[in-house]
Amino acid sequence: MPELPEVETVRRGLEPVLAGARLRRVEQRRADLRFPLPERFVERLEGRTLNRLDRRAKYILGYLDSGEVLTIHLGMTGRFSIARPGGPDGRQLGEFTHDAGGDPAHDHIVIETETGATVTYNDARRFGYMSLIPERELADHPHFKGLGVEPLGPDLTPAYLARKATGRTADLKAFLMDQRIVAGLGNIYVCEALYRSGLNPNRAASVLARRDGEPTGRCDRLVVAIREVLEAAIEAGGSTLRDYRHADGSLGYFQHSFSVYGREGEPCRTPACTGTVKRIVQGGRSTFYCPRCQR
DNA sequence: ACACGGACCTGAAGGC
DNA sequence: TGCCTTCAGGTCCGTG
Numbered sequence: 001m002p003e004l005p006e007v008e009t010v011r012r013g014l015e016p017v018l019a020g021a022r023l024r025r026v027e028q029r030r031a032d033l034r035f036p037l038p039e040r041f042v043e044r045l046e047g048r049t050l051n052r053l054d055r056r057a058k059y060i061l062g063y064l065d066s067g068e069v070l071t072i073h074l075g076m077t078g079r080f081s082i083a084r085p086g087g088p089d090g091r092q093l094g095e096f097t098h099d100a101g102g103d104p105a106h107d108h109i110v111i112e113t114e115t116g117a118t119v120t121y122n123d124a125r126r127f128g129y130m131s132l133i134p135e136r137e138l139a140d141h142p143h144f145k146g147l148g149v150e151p152l153g154p155d156l157t158p159a160y161l162a163r164k165a166t167g168r169t170a171d172l173k174a175f176l177m178d179q180r181i182v183a184g185l186g187n188i189y190v191c192e193a194l195y196r197s198g199l200n201p202n203r204a205a206s207v208l209a210r211r212d213g214e215p216t217g218r219c220d221r222l223v224v225a226i227r228e229v230l231e232a233a234i235e236a237g238g239s240t241l242r243d244y245r246h247a248d249g250s251l252g253y254f255q256h257s258f259s260v261y262g263r264e265g266e267p268c269r270t271p272a273c274t275g276t277v278k279r280i281v282q283g284g285r286s287t288f289y290c291p292r293c294q295r
Numbered sequence: 296a297c298a299c300g301g302a303c304c305t306g307a308a309g310g311c
Numbered sequence: 312t313g314c315c316t317t318c319a320g321g322t323c324c325g326t327g
Contacts, residue, residue: 003320034303034322058321076321077305106305125304127321170298179322186320241320261320284300286318 002074004058004151004184005233009252010080011055014119017082018062021113022049029108034075034129044068044132045111057147057183061138068132071143075127077102085116147183151226156182158215158223165208165219173282175205182226188239188261189229191288195260196225200294201280201287232257260288268293 002010026045028037038044044066054061062070072078079102102122109121109130121128133141148164149155164181175181176190185193194201199218208219233239238252241262255262259269264279268290275292 006320073321075304076319103306124306125319125321127304168297174298177321188320239320283298285321 002058002078002238003186003189004055005189005230005236005254006238006252007058007060007074007184008055008234009238010074011053011060013082014060014080015053017084017113017117017119018050018111019053020049020051021115021117023047023111024114025112027110027112029110033108033123033126034073035131037130038132041130041132045070056144057150057179058186059143063135064132067135069135069138071131071133071138071141072121073129073143075123075125075129077125078121078123078128081120081122083118083120146180148179148181149183151182151184151230156223156226158219161223162209162213162215162219165205166213168205170205171201171282172199172203172205172207173201173285173287176226177283177285184230185226187285187287188258189226189233191261192229192259193222193225195289195294196229197221198294200291201282201289203295260290263288 023045024047026042028042031037045064049065050070051063051065054063058073060072060074062072064070081102102124104122106122106124106126107120108123108126111119111121113119121130131141131143138144149160161181165175168175170178172194173190176185176193177187191201197218199207199222208216208222210216233252233254236252236254236257239255239258240251240253241255260277263277266277268275268277270290270293273290273293275290277288278291280287280289
């Protein structure tokens, strides 16, 4: 799935079309995505104005004038495409398997704004989901209640990470994948952040904290690396995997900057390092790292 | 509280 | 060509 940089890129793409827009017509083509869609989903959206679009972790939040918030998670394959009136072609957003908008059989939700723009949600695997949550209940909703800190906000500090890591036996990979610790990282950016901080994904998370609970130097480096890799990826418009033959400017290009992800058997990019990128499986997911410079 | 494995769903790619 | 296996950017739930 889209991780934080991809979700942020999608949010930014939707913003000009949806922020401040009145939703004229909503079409719901199936009763559920990953979960059942809310009761009276269409009725609760039609005629509403979407005041603004935010992001929390990997969720896109659309604040409606009804006091409800449309929350969207893209799962693994969720994406949006936009068609504007008069424009011959729509613009693809969330192009994680970019091919002309995906199989129309997986177009599940279509939203038309008062200006005639059409926003289509397509999701082949349907791991994505949408909810309508009263704004004042958002923080207490099960999807948001346990979320950890925003990695690009002020709360991700070495002290925070060290406190969470104290006594943890889980490896660093699992620790960083846990949305209750840091919210927004996923498989790619965890691998990349660990590479940038020179940390072996197999190490126990507890190496981030000293005996007295203070952060170690490793912890300091990791916090910097997480921020840097996410910021660079957002700057690049996220990462587009597995199909970019129709690159059209709306595609992310951070995949060209991967240091380890997807590079099994290729040489480590650290200057003077003679190591080879290795792939292992942790928690059922691929991890890529350089055994030579990640210790 | 934490750790781990399986489940959910579809499609693409590779081996035979 | 077709069939089978593996893999994919996520997270929820049940089990120890």
